[in-house]
Amino acid sequence: MNKHEGAVSQLVDLLGRLPGIGRKSAERLAFHLLRVPEDEALALSDAIRRIRSDVRYCSMCFNLCEQELCSICRDDSRDQSRLCIVEQPRDLMSLEQSKAYNGLYHVLLGRIAPLDGIGPDQLTIDALVDRVREGNFSEVIMATNPTVEGDGTALYISNQLSEYPVQMTRLARGITAGSVLEYANREMIADALSGRQKL
Amino acid sequence: MNKHEGAVSQLVDLLGRLPGIGRKSAERLAFHLLRVPEDEALALSDAIRRIRSDVRYCSMCFNLCEQELCSICRDDSRDQSRLCIVEQPRDLMSLEQSKAYNGLYHVLLGRIAPLDGIGPDQLTIDALVDRVREGNFSEVIMATNPTVEGDGTALYISNQLSEYPVQMTRLARGITAGSVLEYANREMIADALSGRQKL
Structure with a gap:
């Protein structure tokens, strides 16, 4: 439980259930939403509602979309x-x-x-x-x-x-761009060797 | 801009404006909100709306509250x-x-x-x-x-x-409980020395 009153407490609890958001972050986010212009907070509230009412799966490829087919299948x-x-x-x-x-x-x-x-x-x-x-x-x-x-x-x-x-x-596997061999793990090196390409 | 369609794109943008939430986290949160039971997502939407409509400052101490006086001032x-x-x-x-x-x-x-x-x-x-x-x-x-x-x-x-x-x-200043002197900064040590207490 937290020491906030009703609405703040409830929002902190709900934000704290989101992945990667701990109790301190949830409090910071709640106070942020209290402080920003009201329409910004309400826009977020509406966007959460809309994502549940408007978004569905593309009937062709099962990507997320808001119509029968997603923008990629329609393209x-x-x-x-x-x-x-x-x-x-x-x-x-x-x-x-x-x-x-x-x-x-x-x-x-x-x-x-x-x-x-x-x-x-x-x-x-x-x-x-x-x-x-x-x-x-x-x-x-x-x-x-x-x-x-x-x-x-x-x-x-x-x-x-x-x-x-x-x-x-x-998809090809191997060492990742920007990495150093010294820190690559065994699987990565094995993938890189077995999939080696002609220069 | 992001590659999502309407509602998802909008939610990702709005989440990404929150403090401490980057673009990747915003996407993860949006997908999380798509996946959880609908009433959980709507509860969050409502809690954001309520925090703006119900929460005010205590007329005595300016703590957040939902009535004329906060629970501390009423106690x-x-x-x-x-x-x-x-x-x-x-x-x-x-x-x-x-x-x-x-x-x-x-x-x-x-x-x-x-x-x-x-x-x-x-x-x-x-x-x-x-x-x-x-x-x-x-x-x-x-x-x-x-x-x-x-x-x-x-x-x-x-x-x-x-x-x-x-x-x-x-408030007293000094070294923090659980810390080690080796890593304390100069201000902390100075505060701890000037405020030293009788044993």
Whole structure:
């Protein structure tokens, strides 16, 4: 419990439940929201409400959107022959921000995680298989996270798609730009060596 | 600008303006708010709205409250002979959380800061002088922050109150509990030496 009165106390409690926001930060945020111009605080309140009322999943790729199809699926100028598979909308966003990819996406909305009770049925894999079967994709790029579960999910999906005539690729792994070898971990070095490229 | 669509983009922008929340954190928070049960997200939206509509300053001490007087000023069991002066409601809260003080408070709502254009008139010093003149306080404790501006504010106020028969004190300064001398800075050591106490 905290020493604030009603409304302040409640806001501090709710802010403190957000990920990465501890009790001190929650207090600081609450006092900030008390101090800013009223319309700025109300704009945040409305934006939270709107994100729940207006945002849905794209019926094609399961990215977040506010219409039937998301802006990427609606964009005819994008490369319709490439499909990139990601776990979450925020992964899609990271890829978009890199501006290194101009194809389409498919968002799984998770990864296969038996320990968390998440099987293939809870993801959008059926819709993905339908898209690949009916689409004209020449390449499917696996961009699941480089974790045990992400790799497992990619493997499962590549098996599901093996009967279709598409090239399957996955994101390159190796040392990261700007890093130093001295601090790279063993997996990173192993990935970099096994995937070494001609100069 | 970010790559999100309408509502998500707007929420990320607004969250990113909060103190201590960068762009990545704002995205993470927005996705969190998309994922949690709807009533949890709406509760946060409502709490932000309520903090602006329901919260006001206590007419006595300028602490935050939702009625004419805050819960501390309404509490007859508190020591009515001691008055502790703080800069902000959140300072009051820190003192309350320590449970080491049971008197009343006066919140200045800032500190004298000539460089920021904040003079004594913009604080609640007039109301403070009235309270001390009319009240029966035996002690006034300065708990402004241990900064140049906080100290200056305390000095100004102690001059204003010098004609009234109250004892003026300020918070002790010295080494902090749990710290090590090796890492204490010069000011801390100087404070600790000049304020040394009998064993």
